[in-house]
Amino acid sequence: MNFLEQVRDAGVIGCGGAGFPTHVKWNTTAEYLIVNAVECEPLLCTDRYLIRTFADRIIRACLAAAEQIHAQKIVIAIKKAYESECKALKNAIEAHRANIEIHMMESFYPAGDEQVVVREVTGRTVPFGGIPLDVGAVVSNAATLLAASDAMDGAPLIEKYITVTGAVRSPCIIKAPIGTPVAECIRMAGGALTEDALMIAGGPMMGQVISDKPEREQAVTKTTSGLLVFSRESYMGTYRCPMDLQALRKKAAAACIQCSYCTMLCPRHLLGHPLEPHRIMRMLARKEEITALLQENPTMQNAAYCSNCGVCTVYACPMGLQPSRVNAFLKEEMSRMGLRGAKGPETEPLDEREWRKVPTGRLTARLGALHYEGQCANVVREVIPAQVTISLRQGAGKAAEPIVKKGDAVTAGSLIAEIPNGALGSRVHASISGTVTEVSGAITIVGG
Numbered sequence: 001m002n003f004l005e006q007v008r009d010a011g012v013i014g015c016g017g018a019g020f021p022t023h024v025k026w027n028t029t030a031e032y033l034i035v036n037a038v039e040c041e042p043l044l045c046t047d048r049y050l051i052r053t054f055a056d057r058i059i060r061a062c063l064a065a066a067e068q069i070h071a072q073k074i075v076i077a078i079k080k081a082y083e084s085e086c087k088a089l090k091n092a093i094e095a096h097r098a099n100i101e102i103h104m105m106e107s108f109y110p111a112g113d114e115q116v117v118v119r120e121v122t123g124r125t126v127p128f129g130g131i132p133l134d135v136g137a138v139v140s141n142a143a144t145l146l147a148a149s150d151a152m153d154g155a156p157l158i159e160k161y162i163t164v165t166g167a168v169r170s171p172c173i174i175k176a177p178i179g180t181p182v183a184e185c186i187r188m189a190g191g192a193l194t195e196d197a198l199m200i201a202g203g204p205m206m207g208q209v210i211s212d213k214p215e216r217e218q219a220v221t222k223t224t225s226g227l228l229v230f231s232r233e234s235y236m237g238t239y240r241c242p243m244d245l246q247a248l249r250k251k252a253a254a255a256c257i258q259c260s261y262c263t264m265l266c267p268r269h270l271l272g273h274p275l276e277p278h279r280i281m282r283m284l285a286r287k288e289e290i291t292a293l294l295q296e297n298p299t300m301q302n303a304a305y306c307s308n309c310g311v312c313t314v315y316a317c318p319m320g321l322q323p324s325r326v327n328a329f330l331k332e333e334m335s336r337m338g339l340r341g342a343k344g345p346e347t348e349p350l351d352e353r354e355w356r357k358v359p360t361g362r363l364t365a366r367l368g369a370l371h372y373e374g375q376c377a378n379v380v381r382e383v384i385p386a387q388v389t390i391s392l393r394q395g396a397g398k399a400a401e402p403i404v405k406k407g408d409a410v411t412a413g414s415l416i417a418e419i420p421n422g423a424l425g426s427r428v429h430a431s432i433s434g435t436v437t438e439v440s441g442a443i444t445i446v447g448g
């Protein structure tokens with residue numbers, strides 16, 4: 001079996017974002033393989049732990065992936081401030097006698113945005129509406145490489161390391177089988193310090209609020225890297241509370257002073273992309289329906305190029321408005337209308353980009369979360385759940401098709417759902433041994 005087949009069979013997907021199937025991403029050729037080890041979201045420390053602990057395995061998979069895509073250059077992008085992690089990587093590179101460069105980056109947000117990483121490492125700008133491959137780069141994150149290393153040994157992706165922090169008694173990194181209920185992870189971190197907590201899966205800037213989802217959907221997935229808990233009264237609790245587009249629109253019409261700070265600090269705008277959130281916010285004051293505004297207006301359609309990094313909302317806007325959330329709604333609406341952001345040419349970043357980068361420390365302070373920073377760097381606990389609920393849609397593409405039924409006995413690591421024939425997707429494996437008790441959009445396994 002070749003490397004790509006091993007990665008496919010193990011159900012490896014991009015662990016850092018949308019969960020694109022890795023066997024599809026690496027089925028290409030590219031000049032650069034870039035390992036994204038930047039971990040730029042405040043409070044998260046999972047990737048740093050993985051790099052400190054498993055650098056050797058990450059480098060091993062890095063070399064296999066580079067060979068697969070015929071990369072001429074392998075570069076690991078990491079923050080200069082992560083000294084122990086840089087040292088671990090250097091030692092592993094030396095041990096493998098590998099020709100891998102480490103690219104040190106400053107601590108700014110969103111340094112780990114794929115398009116920002118590509119710019120910093122290659123000096124090339126990914127065209128708006130494009131992907132890194134358009135400029136000869138494939139970007140994969142450190143956790144994905146670790147999963148690929150396990151795949152080389154025949155081990156499927158069935159567990160995750162996750163930062164659990166925020167308003168919990170004992171912040172830590174946990175190792176949890178895929179499908180572990182979020183409540184168990186929080187319990188393992190000593191429990192929430194606040195009742196009716198707001199829970200976020202991922203980082204505070206780009207993570208998904210999960211506390212309002214049905215309990216069955218609150219489970220660890222292959223893309224979960226963090227679980228954050230906040231009080232509803234905190235800044236995070238208020239800025240991430242549910243709000244519909246009409247409410248956001250009313251607020252924008254009433255309070256946007258058109259200062260354009262949101263645009264001036266937008267990392268995608270600074271890359272030369274045509275995204276201008278202040279113009280989108282201005283459009284919201286008009287009377288037309290959103291669909292009509294989107295249909296007629298290229299300025300509005302440029303919301304498609306937003307990465308939802310949240311800088312405009314959390315850091316830039318002096319009026320407490322939320323351009324990033326507006327853009328997220330517009331993107332959903334565009335997808336319903338069948339509108340897509342067209343791919344543009346390669347752009348030149350703006351001169352001011354260098355001095356408009358947002359320092360991570362100041363961003364964390366703005367989130368009201370400085371006291372949570374670095375809480376759990378070296379505390380690792382393992383969760384052994386009594387049952388898991390494993391979603392059949394772990395990442396991008398079609399949901400996997402179950403190959404087990406209620407009552408079947410499964411062992412940890414056995415295949416329970418297959419990629420639909422000819423479709424984009426990823427395989428799913430049992431993460432604990434036990435009995436299948438439910439098969440619907442997810443497969444529930446009770447241990448034993």
Ligand code: SF4
Pocket residue numbers: 262265266267268269275277305306307308309310311312313323324327
């Ligand atoms: S979330 Fe805001 S700052 Fe980030 S890319 Fe979108 S518009 Fe720009």
Ligand code: SF4
Pocket residue numbers: 255256257258259260261262263277278281316317318319320321322323
């Ligand atoms: S920063 Fe806020 S007030 Fe200023 S233009 Fe943007 S949305 Fe409007």
